[in-house]
Amino acid sequence: MSNIQAYTTYEASAVIAAIAAGAPCAQLKTQPAIVAGTGVQNILVGLVRLEVVLTTAVASLLGLAKASSAGTATTTTTGQRVGTAFGGYANGSGSLLSTAWSAAPAVGTVYRREQFPANIGATIVWEWPEDNPFNNGDDMRRWIFAGNGALLANLGVGASAAMVVNYRWVEYSGVVTG
Numbered sequence: 001m002s003n004i005q006a007y008t009t010y011e012a013s014a015v016i017a018a019i020a021a022g023a024p025c026a027q028l029k030t031q032p033a034i035v036a037g038t039g040v041q042n043i044l045v046g047l048v049r050l051e052v053v054l055t056t057a058v059a060s061l062l063g064l065a066k067a068s069s070a071g072t073a074t075t076t077t078t079g080q081r082v083g084t085a086f087g088g089y090a091n092g093s094g095s096l097l098s099t100a101w102s103a104a105p106a107v108g109t110v111y112r113r114e115q116f117p118a119n120i121g122a123t124i125v126w127e128w129p130e131d132n133p134f135n136n137g138d139d140m141r142r143w144i145f146a147g148n149g150a151l152l153a154n155l156g157v158g159a160s161a162a163m164v165v166n167y168r169w170v171e172y173s174g175v176v177t178g
Contacts, residue, residue: 007172009048010079012097016163018058019154024105026165027067027098029149045095047128047150049168052114054122058161060154063113064126067148071105073098079169094171107153116161 019025030045052062076096116122154160 007170009082009168009170010095011082011166011168012077012079013164013166014077014097014099015055016099016165018056018162019160021154021157021159022107023154024067024071024101024107025062025099025152025154025160025163026167027071027073027101027105027149027151028095028167028169029067029070029098030095044172046170046172047167048170049125049127049166050152051123051125051166052116052152053164053166054116054120054161055163056161057118057120058159059118059156060116060160060163061113061156062116062124062160063107063110063153063155065110065151065153066108067105067151068108069106070148071098071101072103073100074102075100079167082168095169097167099165105148105151107151107155108148110153110155113155118161122161 014026016025028045028047050064054060073096076098079095079097112126114124116124152165
C-alpha cells in the first residue's frame, strides 16, 4: 500500500469566536494531493490530539467530521514542530489549520461529537496513538490523506461558545503506491 518513512509531530492552536449553527470551527488539511498508484512523494497526516476549551458560557454541540468540500481558507496557521523553537522543515509543515474561510468547507460525515455544558473552561480532549496506522489496524477515520481535511464543527441549532482549540498531528513522508 505504501512506504511510510519517518514522521514529525506538529502543534497549532487557535482562538475561535462563536460559530453559527452547522458551520465549521476549524479545519486541518494537507497541502499536497495524493495521487494513488503514481509513486509521487506525499505527506500523510494523522490527528493525534484535539483539545477544545470553551471561553464563553454557551452550551455547544461540537463534532469531528470529514469535510465534504474543501472551502477557501482566509485564516490559516502552519504547525509548529514539537520540540523545536522553529516550525517544521524549511517551508513549514505539509498541513494547515484553518479557522476562517471566504467559502466555508461543508460538514460531511461526523465521527465524534460532544455536548459541552454552558461553562467557561469546559474541556474535551480526543486522543489517538502517535504511530504508524498501517502497523496497528488504527481507526483510519482520523487520517487525512488529501483533499478536504477534517473539521471541528458546530453541530448545534444555535451559535456555539467561543473557544480555544489545540491540535497535535503527525506527518509521515512516504510514497503512495496503491
